[in-house]
Amino acid sequence: MPTSARPESEPVRLAFERDLAAAKTTDDLREIRVAYLGKKGALTSLLKSLGKLPDADRPAEGAVLNRLRYNMERALESKRASFQSAEEKSAEARDSVDVTLPGRGRPEGAFHPVAQTMYEIVGIMMGMGYSVALGPEIEDDYHNFESMNMPSWHPARDMQDTFYLPDDVPPDGKPSGDGKPSGDGKPSGDGKPRTLLRTHTSPVENRAMREWGAPLRIVSPGKVYRRDNDPTHSPMFNQIEGLLVEKDVSFSVLKGSMRELMNAFFGRPLKNRYRASYFPFTEPSMELDIECVVCGGADPQCRVCKGTGWLEVCGMGMTHPFVLRAGGIDPDEYNAFAFGMGLDRMAMLKYGINDLRYLFNGNVSYLLSGREAAI
Amino acid sequence: MIVSWRILEEFLTLPEKYAPEEVAERLTMAGAEVESIERRDISGVTVARIASLDRHPTKGHLFVAKLDTGLPEKRDAVCVTAATNLKAGDMVFYAAPGAVAAGLPELAVRDFDGVTSDGMMLSAEELGLPEIGLEEGILRLPGDAPIGAEAGVAYGIRDTLLNVSVTPNRGDLLSVLGMAREINGLFSGSDGLALKPMPWKTHEQAAKWPIDFGDISLPDPGCVNYHLGLAVGVNIAPSPLDVRIALTHMGMRPISNVVDATNYVMLVLGQPLHAFDLNTLPAREITVRTARDGERIMTLDGKERVMTDEDMLITSGGEPIAIAGVMGGDKTGIADDTKVVLLEGANFSAQRVGRTSRRLGLTSEAAFRYSRGVDPALAAMGIDYALHLMHLWGSADVSFIKRSAFNAVPAPAPIKLTKKKLQTYLLWSDMNESARILRGFGIEPAEPRSGDDAAFVPPTWRPDITIEEDLIEEIGRYRGYNDMPDLLPGEMPRRGDMGAPTLLASALRGTLISRGYTEVITYSFLPESFVQTLNLPSGDRRASLMRLLNPISQDWSVMRTTLVPGLLNGLRESVAAGRRGPVRMFEIGRAFFPSADGHIEEDHLAGLVCGGLDPRTPWKETVDDFLSVKSDLEAVVLSRGITPVFERSSEPFGHAGQTASVSIRSASGGSGDQQKIGFLARLSLALEREMDFPGAVYLFELDLSGLEAVVRPAYFPTPQFPASLRDISMFVPNRRGCGEVVRDIRAAVEAAGAGAGLLESVALFDVYAPSQDEKAGKSSIPAGFRSMAFTMSYRAPDRTLDDAEVDGIQNAAREALARKGYGLR
Structure with a gap:
C-alpha cells in the first residue's frame, strides 16, 4: 500500500489491515466496512477533511486517499467472496443427500406384453402404409364365416369351436355393408345361432372392404374367442389380421411385408420359410415359419421349437376371389393378400413367456417381476 | 391321418433313395404337414410251433413249452409261461434273448426253479399291439404260419408310420391311395416313381343275385351314386392277423372280418363303406331320400337323432336305416350271427353330409371324409376291393355282381389358366412346365386353349380344384415359395393411420x-x-x-x-x-x-x-x-x-x-x-x-x-401488469366441499362490486382437519370445522392494482364469507 502524503492516513491503513486479518465471518467484514468506509468511518472522515487543505495540496492528497479507499473495497470484497465460498461449501457438505435412497414418487408400471406386441406390430405395419381397422367382438355368422368363404357345411368350421349368443336381437341392428341383415332371428345353415363371439379377426376384412373399398391396406388387432381351454389354448386370445388390396399383387409383396415385420419385431434378420397350407379365405395359402428365436435351430432339445429349428408364426395367402366379391371388390380388377397371426404367441416368443395362464389373470406380480428384479 | 409306408408301397413304386424323412419334408412343405414319423421296429421275434407243453415240475402254475423255432442256429427252445391258453401244436411268436419289440422288456435267458427259459412266447401286449389280441395269454397264430419266419416281415409289424395333418380341403389325402398320388405328383419329373395298378383283380362274378332284391332309388340328388355289393354265406370272425396289425397301425380297432374290410378299404382308398345285415332290412329295396322334418332314427351309438329336411336318409321300406354318410341305424348293422351282408358304397354331397354332421354334433370317420369330399369314382371301386378282401380272408362267398344307381352329375368344366395371372401371383409363367406339374397331380390339359392361356380338368379325386387360383396353388406348392423374391408394397394409397x-x-x-x-x-x-x-x-x-x-x-x-x-x-x-x-x-x-x-x-x-x-x-x-x-x-x-x-x-x-x-x-x-x-x-x-x-x-x-378427440389447449399472452396476492385462511364446515368453498370465494369477490372480474385464481395451499385425539383435547378449530387456506391472485389487464383497492375488495369478500358461515382467521 502506498505511503500517504499525510501522516493521518497511515494509522488508519494499518488499523484496517489488522482488523481485516482478524475478521472471521462476513458479519465481521460488514462491521469493518462500517468502521472505515461507512458514513462516519475512519477513512470517510479523512476524505471529508480534504476540503480544509490548501488548493495546491488537495489533488495529490485526494488521489492517495481515494486509492486507499479503492484498495480497502477490493480487500473487503475479496475476503467476502472467499468467506461466502467457504460457507457454501460447508453448507453443501452439511446438506449431502444419500443418493442411493429410493427416488420419491411411484416407480414406473409395466406394459402388458400382448398389448405391447400389438402396438409394436401396428407400428411396423403403419410404416408400410397399413392402417388400423377395428370390428365388433360380438359378430354374426355372415361376417365371421359366410363372408370368409366358410359356409355352414364347411369342415374348416370344425376347427373353430364357437361361442354363441342368443339370436333374439340382431347383433348390431343395422344391415351390414352388403345389405344382408346381420341377424334375422333365424338360425344359420348348421342350426347354430347367428350371433357369436368372433373366432378370428378376419371378419374385419369384409367390414373394411365394404367401408373403404380398394385399394386398401389394413391391419386389424383384437380379441377373438374359441371354445377351447387347455394349457396351450385360452378361450380368449388375441390376433392381428392384415389385408392388402391392390392391382396385380404378387405373393412376393406379402413375403416382403412379412420379412420386414418379423425382422423388425424380433430385432434381427431371421431365416424364414413358407409352407403351402390351406385356409378357406385364401388361395393359394401358406404358413410362415421363422427360425427359432430361442435356439436358432441349434438345440435339438429346444422346448420352444421342439428341436425343429422352426416356429410357425403366421398363416397367409392370396385372398380368395369369393372374399373380395363379398367385400364388394371386383376380383378381375383387384387382387389381394391377407395374413393373420396370434399376438399372444408373438408376445410369448419375444418376451420369453412360457405359460399362457400368466397372460390374462391380472397378476401384476408376474408382469412386474423382471423390472423389480432389476432395481 | 396315419399312413403305413408298407401299404403305401402297394400303391406306389418308390425307389430306395426316397426315405420317409425326405418324403415327409416334401409333403410338409407342399401343404400336408407330417407331424411325426414313427418307426415300428421288431427284431429277434420269429414264428415257432409248440412241440410239447408240460406243467413245470415244481411250480404248479407255470408251463414249460418246447418250441420248434425252425431257426438253423437254435432249432429247439424252451419257454416257461404262466399263460393258460396254449396247447401243443399251437403256433406262436417266439422272442429269443435280446429280441426287441414295442412292449417287450429286456430279454435274457432266465432260470425258473431249475428250468432254463430261452426267451419267451409273446402276447399281443408284449408285441406292443394290445388291440390285435383275441384272448387272454399268448398270441396264437394261424395254423399255417411259416415256422422260422420273421414276425416283422411276415405280418407287417415292421413299418414306418407317417402321421399327417390333412387340411380340410384335401379329403383325398385321408387315404393311402391319395397319399400315393400326392407323393407321385410332388416328385413328378424325378426318375423311378410310378403309381401301381390297384392291388385287386375283379374276380369271377355271377350275373344274378341269388336273392330277390328290388330297386335302388335315389330321389335326393345329394346322393351322387350308390352301389350295393352282396356277400352270402358270411362267417363273422376276426380278421387275419396282418389285417388286424395294419388297422391298429393306422389307428383303428379291429372288430370283425366284415367291419374290418370296410374300415380297411376306407383307410386305404378313402371310400367309406357301410355293411347292412340283409335280413334286418325292413324291405328288399333301398331308397336314398331327403329326411322329413322331425323324422327320427336311432343310430348305432344308441342315440335317437331328430332329422330336418336338410338331412338325407338311407331308407328301406320307407324306414330310415342310416343317416347318409354319417352313421348307420342300430337295428340293421352287422351282428355275430349275420349271414348275408349288403355292402353300401356310395357318394354323398360334401355339403349335405357336412351340414348334417355339424348340426347333430355327430362326427364319424365316414362323415369326416364325406364332408371333405370323396372321389365319386371310388364308390364302386370300394365295393370291389371290400368284396375282394372278404373273399381273400374267407369271410364269405362274394362272387356276385354289384348293383348300382346314379344321379346325373354335370361333367367338371375346364378351368382356365392365364399366363397373366400366373405371372402376377408367382412372378413366373412357364406354361409348358405348368402343364407338366399339373399333369403330375392328375390335372389334365383340356380345350379351349387360346394364345398364352390354357385350360385344365382336375381329376375326380380333387373336388377342391375349381378356380384358376387353385391351379396356381398346385403350381406354387410344387415349385415352393421360398425362392420367390421378397418385395415391398409400392406407392401407398394413403398413409398408415392408427385410428x-x-x-x-x-x-x-x-x-x-x-x-x-x-x-x-x-x-x-x-x-x-x-x-x-x-x-x-x-x-x-x-x-x-x-x-x-x-x-x-x-x-x-x-x-x-x-x-x-x-x-x-x-x-x-x-x-x-x-x-x-x-x-x-x-x-x-x-x-x-x-x-x-x-x-x-x-x-x-x-x-x-x-x-x-x-x-x-x-x-x-x-x-x-x-x-x-x-x-x-x-x-x-x-x-x-x-x-x-x-x-x-x-x-x-x-x-x-x-x-x-x-x-x-x-x-x-x-x-x-x-x-x-x-x-x-x-x-x-x-x-x-x-x-x-x-x-x-x-x-x-x-x-x-x-x-377420443383431443381438445387443443388455448394459449394467452403474458400479462402486462403484476398480480396482487392475498392469502385467506378460514374454518370451513366439514360438509362443505373444497369445490363449493372456491365457488363461494369467487362469488364473494364478484359481489364486492369493485372486485368483479379481478380475481384471477384461487388456489388451496393448506388444509388441516384435527384428528380425533386433538378434538378431544384442545384445538383452535371449532368442532365440525376444518381449516383451509387459499392464495388469491388479483390482476387487472390494463393497470397495476394498488394495495388499498385490493385490500378493500378482500375485506368486503371476507365479510361476505363470514356471513355465509365461514370462520375467518
Whole structure:
C-alpha cells in the first residue's frame, strides 16, 4: 500500500489491515466496512477533511486517499467472496443427500406384453402404409364365416369351436355393408345361432372392404374367442389380421411385408420359410415359419421349437376371389393378400413367456417381476 | 391321418433313395404337414410251433413249452409261461434273448426253479399291439404260419408310420391311395416313381343275385351314386392277423372280418363303406331320400337323432336305416350271427353330409371324409376291393355282381389358366412346365386353349380344384415359395393411420404406466354372480347381461359389463402370487351391453389401486389414497385437453364417503352441460372385508368414447401488469366441499362490486382437519370445522392494482364469507 502524503492516513491503513486479518465471518467484514468506509468511518472522515487543505495540496492528497479507499473495497470484497465460498461449501457438505435412497414418487408400471406386441406390430405395419381397422367382438355368422368363404357345411368350421349368443336381437341392428341383415332371428345353415363371439379377426376384412373399398391396406388387432381351454389354448386370445388390396399383387409383396415385420419385431434378420397350407379365405395359402428365436435351430432339445429349428408364426395367402366379391371388390380388377397371426404367441416368443395362464389373470406380480428384479 | 409306408408301397413304386424323412419334408412343405414319423421296429421275434407243453415240475402254475423255432442256429427252445391258453401244436411268436419289440422288456435267458427259459412266447401286449389280441395269454397264430419266419416281415409289424395333418380341403389325402398320388405328383419329373395298378383283380362274378332284391332309388340328388355289393354265406370272425396289425397301425380297432374290410378299404382308398345285415332290412329295396322334418332314427351309438329336411336318409321300406354318410341305424348293422351282408358304397354331397354332421354334433370317420369330399369314382371301386378282401380272408362267398344307381352329375368344366395371372401371383409363367406339374397331380390339359392361356380338368379325386387360383396353388406348392423374391408394397394409397380408438388407448396406457400402473388384460367373460358380488341392483345398466349359450364354465358365462371384477380378481391373483407391496393396475378393453336394437360394445378404461399387505414407503407423498388415484385420473382426462369434474356420488359397491362421479363437459352441449363418463370409488368396507383384501381398494372406470378427440389447449399472452396476492385462511364446515368453498370465494369477490372480474385464481395451499385425539383435547378449530387456506391472485389487464383497492375488495369478500358461515382467521 502506498505511503500517504499525510501522516493521518497511515494509522488508519494499518488499523484496517489488522482488523481485516482478524475478521472471521462476513458479519465481521460488514462491521469493518462500517468502521472505515461507512458514513462516519475512519477513512470517510479523512476524505471529508480534504476540503480544509490548501488548493495546491488537495489533488495529490485526494488521489492517495481515494486509492486507499479503492484498495480497502477490493480487500473487503475479496475476503467476502472467499468467506461466502467457504460457507457454501460447508453448507453443501452439511446438506449431502444419500443418493442411493429410493427416488420419491411411484416407480414406473409395466406394459402388458400382448398389448405391447400389438402396438409394436401396428407400428411396423403403419410404416408400410397399413392402417388400423377395428370390428365388433360380438359378430354374426355372415361376417365371421359366410363372408370368409366358410359356409355352414364347411369342415374348416370344425376347427373353430364357437361361442354363441342368443339370436333374439340382431347383433348390431343395422344391415351390414352388403345389405344382408346381420341377424334375422333365424338360425344359420348348421342350426347354430347367428350371433357369436368372433373366432378370428378376419371378419374385419369384409367390414373394411365394404367401408373403404380398394385399394386398401389394413391391419386389424383384437380379441377373438374359441371354445377351447387347455394349457396351450385360452378361450380368449388375441390376433392381428392384415389385408392388402391392390392391382396385380404378387405373393412376393406379402413375403416382403412379412420379412420386414418379423425382422423388425424380433430385432434381427431371421431365416424364414413358407409352407403351402390351406385356409378357406385364401388361395393359394401358406404358413410362415421363422427360425427359432430361442435356439436358432441349434438345440435339438429346444422346448420352444421342439428341436425343429422352426416356429410357425403366421398363416397367409392370396385372398380368395369369393372374399373380395363379398367385400364388394371386383376380383378381375383387384387382387389381394391377407395374413393373420396370434399376438399372444408373438408376445410369448419375444418376451420369453412360457405359460399362457400368466397372460390374462391380472397378476401384476408376474408382469412386474423382471423390472423389480432389476432395481 | 396315419399312413403305413408298407401299404403305401402297394400303391406306389418308390425307389430306395426316397426315405420317409425326405418324403415327409416334401409333403410338409407342399401343404400336408407330417407331424411325426414313427418307426415300428421288431427284431429277434420269429414264428415257432409248440412241440410239447408240460406243467413245470415244481411250480404248479407255470408251463414249460418246447418250441420248434425252425431257426438253423437254435432249432429247439424252451419257454416257461404262466399263460393258460396254449396247447401243443399251437403256433406262436417266439422272442429269443435280446429280441426287441414295442412292449417287450429286456430279454435274457432266465432260470425258473431249475428250468432254463430261452426267451419267451409273446402276447399281443408284449408285441406292443394290445388291440390285435383275441384272448387272454399268448398270441396264437394261424395254423399255417411259416415256422422260422420273421414276425416283422411276415405280418407287417415292421413299418414306418407317417402321421399327417390333412387340411380340410384335401379329403383325398385321408387315404393311402391319395397319399400315393400326392407323393407321385410332388416328385413328378424325378426318375423311378410310378403309381401301381390297384392291388385287386375283379374276380369271377355271377350275373344274378341269388336273392330277390328290388330297386335302388335315389330321389335326393345329394346322393351322387350308390352301389350295393352282396356277400352270402358270411362267417363273422376276426380278421387275419396282418389285417388286424395294419388297422391298429393306422389307428383303428379291429372288430370283425366284415367291419374290418370296410374300415380297411376306407383307410386305404378313402371310400367309406357301410355293411347292412340283409335280413334286418325292413324291405328288399333301398331308397336314398331327403329326411322329413322331425323324422327320427336311432343310430348305432344308441342315440335317437331328430332329422330336418336338410338331412338325407338311407331308407328301406320307407324306414330310415342310416343317416347318409354319417352313421348307420342300430337295428340293421352287422351282428355275430349275420349271414348275408349288403355292402353300401356310395357318394354323398360334401355339403349335405357336412351340414348334417355339424348340426347333430355327430362326427364319424365316414362323415369326416364325406364332408371333405370323396372321389365319386371310388364308390364302386370300394365295393370291389371290400368284396375282394372278404373273399381273400374267407369271410364269405362274394362272387356276385354289384348293383348300382346314379344321379346325373354335370361333367367338371375346364378351368382356365392365364399366363397373366400366373405371372402376377408367382412372378413366373412357364406354361409348358405348368402343364407338366399339373399333369403330375392328375390335372389334365383340356380345350379351349387360346394364345398364352390354357385350360385344365382336375381329376375326380380333387373336388377342391375349381378356380384358376387353385391351379396356381398346385403350381406354387410344387415349385415352393421360398425362392420367390421378397418385395415391398409400392406407392401407398394413403398413409398408415392408427385410428382414433387405438391412438387413444396408446396415449392413455403411456400416461398410466408412467404413473406407476401396470397394464393387464383380463377375460371378457365373467361369472353371472358378479352382479350379486358387486351388489348391482336390477335397474343398474351393468346388471343387464349377454349370456353365452354354450359357456365353457359358469365362471365364464356372461359378457362383462364392467372391467372391475377382472381387476379385483387380478388383485387377488397378485396377492396370492406373493406380492406384498402396492398393486396398481389398469385395463383398456371392451364392455358389452344388450340394447333394444342389438348390443353395444364400449371401450372402457378401468383401474385399481391397493396399498397391499405392506404399503409402507419412506415418503409420505407416495402413499396411495383416494386423492392420489384422483390425481392419476385427472392426468388421464387432462391429457386429452379436457378438464374432469368430480362430484360426490355413490356406487353399489362403493365406500359411502369415498365415491365420486367423473364427468366432462360435453363437446356438443353448452358450457354447463356435463356428461358423466365414469366413477372413482373406494371399495365399500363390507366388500373389502368379504373379499379379504389387504387394505383399501380404489377403483375407477371410464367409458372412453368421450375422450377420443383431443381438445387443443388455448394459449394467452403474458400479462402486462403484476398480480396482487392475498392469502385467506378460514374454518370451513366439514360438509362443505373444497369445490363449493372456491365457488363461494369467487362469488364473494364478484359481489364486492369493485372486485368483479379481478380475481384471477384461487388456489388451496393448506388444509388441516384435527384428528380425533386433538378434538378431544384442545384445538383452535371449532368442532365440525376444518381449516383451509387459499392464495388469491388479483390482476387487472390494463393497470397495476394498488394495495388499498385490493385490500378493500378482500375485506368486503371476507365479510361476505363470514356471513355465509365461514370462520375467518
